[in-house]
Amino acid sequence: MDDLRKILQELKAGTIDVEHALELVQGSSRLDYATLDLDRKKRTGFPEVVYAAGKSAEQLVGIFARLREHQELVLATRVSDEQAEAVQKHWPDVRYEREGRLLISTKSPLKPVREGYVAIVAAGTSDWPVAQEAAWTVRCFGSEARVIADVGVAGIHRLFQRLDEIRAAAVIVCIAGMEGALASVLAGLVDKPVIAVPTSVGYGANFGGMAALLSMLNSCANGVAVVNIDNGFGAGYLAGMIHRQTASS
Amino acid sequence: MDDLRKILQELKAGTIDVEHALELVQGSSRLDYATLDLDRKKRTGFPEVVYAAGKSAEQLVGIFARLREHQELVLATRVSDEQAEAVQKHWPDVRYEREGRLLISTKSPLKPVREGYVAIVAAGTSDWPVAQEAAWTVRCFGSEARVIADVGVAGIHRLFQRLDEIRAAAVIVCIAGMEGALASVLAGLVDKPVIAVPTSVGYGANFGGMAALLSMLNSCANGVAVVNIDNGFGAGYLAGMIHRQTASS
Amino acid sequence: MDDLRKILQELKAGTIDVEHALELVQGSSRLDYATLDLDRKKRTGFPEVVYAAGKSAEQLVGIFARLREHQELVLATRVSDEQAEAVQKHWPDVRYEREGRLLISTKSPLKPVREGYVAIVAAGTSDWPVAQEAAWTVRCFGSEARVIADVGVAGIHRLFQRLDEIRAAAVIVCIAGMEGALASVLAGLVDKPVIAVPTSVGYGANFGGMAALLSMLNSCANGVAVVNIDNGFGAGYLAGMIHRQTASS
Amino acid sequence: MDDLRKILQELKAGTIDVEHALELVQGSSRLDYATLDLDRKKRTGFPEVVYAAGKSAEQLVGIFARLREHQELVLATRVSDEQAEAVQKHWPDVRYEREGRLLISTKSPLKPVREGYVAIVAAGTSDWPVAQEAAWTVRCFGSEARVIADVGVAGIHRLFQRLDEIRAAAVIVCIAGMEGALASVLAGLVDKPVIAVPTSVGYGANFGGMAALLSMLNSCANGVAVVNIDNGFGAGYLAGMIHRQTASS
């Protein structure tokens, strides 16, 4: 209600035009090839995020232009170098996290706004890009992210050495390719939710991440849920959401 | 019968030669590497369409040459830039819809010949190329196609905002990748046939469109049938056929 | 609007009580284990259909009790003998089509209300139960259904003998197991929409109907869309919907 | 440290014998066919849970006997009628939740110990048993569970009618078979974590729940993580863990 009143007042005052007001009231903004969801943050607590894969550079630029008008934060995932270049040509302030394939446009620098942190635990160095995608997504939520890399089960003492740091986290993101065993081992050792990300690291009978995916879905330890293969963003998102809820309640 | 008489009269009159008459009587025209189906339109109401993938540019040109003699409309799908260039070099009037990967050769401009329209509803901007393939196929049928882009279920109010326009359509093509949920939601809201097209948009456990395909085949809402992954052409074809039938009966 | 007025008038007049009126206004009716969709017919032109598999006999009876109050027609699919017995014990007038595994409860006998018919073309005798499911669903829509059985491609002259009857239909449902080739052959011979139903008839590398499913999705002939394996109901539903639309426009 | 001191004091005092003390110090108890994890609750906040499938009734009874000595709560999942009968013959106080296939042995009645609740949202009535499994697991955690049944997307207004109740929950468990679209739709409407459970409800190309599983893993809406097919227990466990963490911080 207050939102609506505010929109109408701004229209009255001439701060925004009729077209803009209409979009705000409807909670969406239309381009030929896109219908942007301006209402997303109100419903879910996080603004619309752009999935860049499969979009032309022109379309991505068009979407950024519109979203930057309406959102404090514009986040794009699965960005190619070519797309990043096109966006940064228009807005040099947009940050390109190349390892995590993210574009991040913010009005103010990202920094933690609440106590505690999310632990991003990765099994191997080859899982690093997915860990980066998760970590930066967590940071976009205003939470601290700590990446604990290369502590897979082949040398399990490495995990035990970091266990205190992991157990002290509010939420745990566990990233592993190959057989994905880390998720089960970890979940058996902690009393925090474990969001597991299977990765496509491996070859042959890992069938593009299927092995780790099935492994994590069938974890013998409890307290694990799984996101799509290589979906660091999705895990970071859910972890950020849980952390926000935990800290604020 | 009349067709046959007409062919023989033309032969008699010298308008066509024996070889040509023979092809017309047989309803097919033979090249080394192809046997063109000249009878297709009579049987199915739509002339033979060329599947360009896997054909050499020379073969495609050879097929266009022959089909243009016999058909008002020559449509080719899954066309590469290289193939398009080869065809347009011979016949600059042939239209290349690059986004939809179609070549369209017509004797007169495409325009709607009946009331009503087909709604092409796409879940995301990345589904745009498939939507274009569907839309132009509908237009080849002489129906109007309206593309309603990026109204996927992550922001479902966008769908409701366009619902009147969708419900007013004669047939609905629903295009979605990732989990393909749009098809079920849409089918639960309308009293028109929904032709669903799963797309390969996504990654990891979408397994090249399998996720959306299975999703659409298992729709809990009724009135949905499914075509192949990324097969905008097939959906546009069926939609055009239903619309034609609806309008003419 | 008129609907609402009518509900309130009936409430005022005492024909219905407050609880009933509430349900009608909300378009749904709640049981512990079910939320019935009373608004379905208004949105989609066909009332809610009950998927019986996985429900206890008690739950099914409870749902029938409630739906019979609100709907002219109550249709349940995938019914077991045990479930059918439980329902018929309460309401002996409910019809159990055992081959098609359907329960049909109607206030007046099913009969065609429009011109034309739907052709249900089945490849083999083993596809008969799926054909029955499709045929009775079509009849529930008020359309005539003609079953043309056992005209698969192993003896393709059988198909040609029935072709006139098939081509005269308004819509065609094509049912086939094993390799499902009938759908492609049929679609190449007609100018009507073909709704294809793969069946699980076969063994070994048919993988429960997967062979026919993939076959139909990849049809080289156009104008085919596919429903789930063994889903005679879904195909009959879509065919009925198209026929209704065709005849009424 | 205190734990250890307490064990030694009890041994000294003669309350427990050496064997028992040894088990407590080691955090495990050994049977021929089982090694019970007595330390589980200390590490993860929840005692060891018994997976009953694949165990003989004798083994299950043996495990119950031992665990009841050490744990306030003994929970067994995937229990058959025959197994339940064997356990209840020994301990009539053990509760058998037949729909959810759970055996629950508690020293005091289950009741909520914290504010708020977990919403268990199920798409169809056939998902009821999985919803029961999830709900009772949540209750074992000391949280309230509210089941909202049969609000799948085929009649999406049913979901909107319950949306306030769902949004007020601390965590959401979303249970759906067939195409599993409910998870995406729900996640787009709430600002709480959604734990999605694909079910095997459906047939044909649902491939035993694969369709819903892939669908949920590929959700276009964010904030969703997935557990194994039909794994109501796993979702209830994670939801209970998040709720506990949320409420206590």
Added chain:
Amino acid sequence: MDDLRKILQELKAGTIDVEHALELVQGSSRLDYATLDLDRKKRTGFPEVVYAAGKSAEQLVGIFARLREHQELVLATRVSDEQAEAVQKHWPDVRYEREGRLLISTKSPLKPVREGYVAIVAAGTSDWPVAQEAAWTVRCFGSEARVIADVGVAGIHRLFQRLDEIRAAAVIVCIAGMEGALASVLAGLVDKPVIAVPTSVGYGANFGGMAALLSMLNSCANGVAVVNIDNGFGAGYLAGMIHRQTASS
């Protein structure tokens, strides 16, 4: 026995050296990376064929050098342009059938040595390369191969127009991608063995030829056996073998 005597006589006469004699007696010739099967023709009626994929150009040249010493005919399949160039640089007389990706080295020109022919029936123009692979393999067997292209079931009259020619063949190779329906239709019309080759022509749910493969394995018509996807060579081989046997018995 006579073979052995002949080898020893040649050794005695000095026509061959000890090493060569040893190889002939053992029926194999050894390179570091290969063990050539010189005995193959005696056992199976056809000399060893080289599978070029996965071999370096150097290895292929080395193998050709050795085999050309021992065999009238050297055939290599799955040859790349780069490999072909390397081989032809050494032996310009080797024929490179680029469409079928074959290298053929013969001492005398290939020509039919028996009555009758093998019909190579292909569903679409995109199946042409596989048809060429099959045809040239048949010719290597000394049989005539007739390619009948693009007579798929979408325009089934094209098949009937060629039926006499097909029925007069000794053996039939049937090549089809997409849904592979041609194999079933054809087998229902002829009294000759049908060797079916699924091709990877298609996209999406054809899963690299899986759709046609399953289709052909589940043919409702009898008298069909199947070879690997795109394996024109294998089908041509078996057809040649059957034709040879037929004609010679």
Added chain:
Amino acid sequence: MDDLRKILQELKAGTIDVEHALELVQGSSRLDYATLDLDRKKRTGFPEVVYAAGKSAEQLVGIFARLREHQELVLATRVSDEQAEAVQKHWPDVRYEREGRLLISTKSPLKPVREGYVAIVAAGTSDWPVAQEAAWTVRCFGSEARVIADVGVAGIHRLFQRLDEIRAAAVIVCIAGMEGALASVLAGLVDKPVIAVPTSVGYGANFGGMAALLSMLNSCANGVAVVNIDNGFGAGYLAGMIHRQTASS
């Protein structure tokens, strides 16, 4: 032509009635649930065979009644004990080969009508039922079938001991479950066509015969083609057809 004249003469003479004549002219006979292909033998050299699975006992009896009128030989595959009993109750002379699950109705005893034989080579004793299905199908073709059982590659000298007998056959059917290696080994040793039948013998990662199926399709030895899993009938059919062709030419 002569066929037609003969039918008309019989009609004239009163030997057959109009209905019967009509069926003969059309080459098909219609029941409610079946359309029998009376023309099959003329086209393919073998009369229609009944696939019993999925048919009710009543339907099977109805089909036998009609086919026995028209065919010398009536063969049904995939017959259950219950179906066999129902058929034999009507016609005690029908032979039930229980191991191979076949019903065979003949006017005169089956016996070889040509020189030579088909070798049915099975890898293990568990493949025996499939071998029986193949052998009896071959016998229905008028060829001799010799079963060579349990000569799988785990003890490969058993195969070599029978090699002369196998090599003397006109055609070879090779039946194997588990890894199906026998087909490749055999094909490398003979100069006759090998029709390979993968069986579902095995467990776990044989996935119902998939392991043997893929193995046989990828045979490194040439001259092998494959039929469906457990399809002894299909292999026997093709082998019989090749043998007939070989012997008669």
Added chain:
Amino acid sequence: MDDLRKILQELKAGTIDVEHALELVQGSSRLDYATLDLDRKKRTGFPEVVYAAGKSAEQLVGIFARLREHQELVLATRVSDEQAEAVQKHWPDVRYEREGRLLISTKSPLKPVREGYVAIVAAGTSDWPVAQEAAWTVRCFGSEARVIADVGVAGIHRLFQRLDEIRAAAVIVCIAGMEGALASVLAGLVDKPVIAVPTSVGYGANFGGMAALLSMLNSCANGVAVVNIDNGFGAGYLAGMIHRQTASS
């Protein structure tokens, strides 16, 4: 050579008859439905083992009768209760290990003949039957087998408590269902070969053991090889073979 001399001497002496001598010389014994491999032990060090699944009780009895004549040890796997009863009716001394589904016929009691032991490490109690199959197979090899049950990674301290005992083994068999993580963890902790057996324990997305199978094939720790799902026999066999080799060299 000595073997042959011994056979001939026995024949000469009349201890065996001609038929028997023939079998011994050939190394095989023929029944209608089986060809027993009498030479197996000489080649591989272990006599032929009978795979009982898919054999009739009569066939199994026939095979036992013949093998007991020739072998000290007759082992049958995958035995049903019905088969066991039939065999034990003839030979009450045959031992039926019901949990492991094995029949064991020995001339003298099984006991270890060499130093050291094989550790059979199982993740859960539900893996017990597979562990029994492995253990008894190891014992048939003359090695000691120690079963260490229920030490899966959900409570990893249980594994560490048994680690000394596991590390002291000569070979390790690791049995696990669900996600099969135990294999990787174990292999990272030991310097002995790990033979991993995935089991079908689990449900849903374990797809009959596929999850554990893929997991084990993709182990991030080295020194692991995998056998078929639920194949306790195969793992026990290989472990016994390695132990024998280790101890004897």
Added chain:
Amino acid sequence: MDDLRKILQELKAGTIDVEHALELVQGSSRLDYATLDLDRKKRTGFPEVVYAAGKSAEQLVGIFARLREHQELVLATRVSDEQAEAVQKHWPDVRYEREGRLLISTKSPLKPVREGYVAIVAAGTSDWPVAQEAAWTVRCFGSEARVIADVGVAGIHRLFQRLDEIRAAAVIVCIAGMEGALASVLAGLVDKPVIAVPTSVGYGANFGGMAALLSMLNSCANGVAVVNIDNGFGAGYLAGMIHRQTASS
């Protein structure tokens, strides 16, 4: 214990600094993106091996730098040309085995340190790179590796010619693509462990090595265990481990 004392003495003596001592005590060394397992050799008898795929060249160089400090042997697998170049630029003494895609850094030349050898038996020349990967891994273990190439079952006498050499090995690695039949045949002929490596050699229905993988898992011959597709390293590792154990016991 002695290890620890030695570390402390070195620290005391100033040979190593505190940081280094800390790493040695903990058995791990930390980089941003990696946690190196310095304790690996003590636990498993072989130092940490680097999986190069998915790592940046910079990361790989960083890891090499650290590992070369601590390990006699540094082995990296799945190395690209670009990565190899980067590493060799820093340390020209590092050996790049390009065919096997390995980088090997040793302080002294690799040479056998024990009696006997590992036989690497490969089915075809296209399996050569995998054979090289296996052979060099075996050599890193200090064992002799003999590669026996191209003895697949299509010409099985080639295998028999090398059988003595294979049977004399301590362990056998069997490498095969396509249908992978060599593993079964080989295992039936030897009394040594067979470690089978399926390769991705082949096309179409080999599905990237799946055909050979399933084939090997379902071997009808005993004494076979399987590693991942194309995993020559894994097989070489296990073979080396078994050989070491055999020779030293």
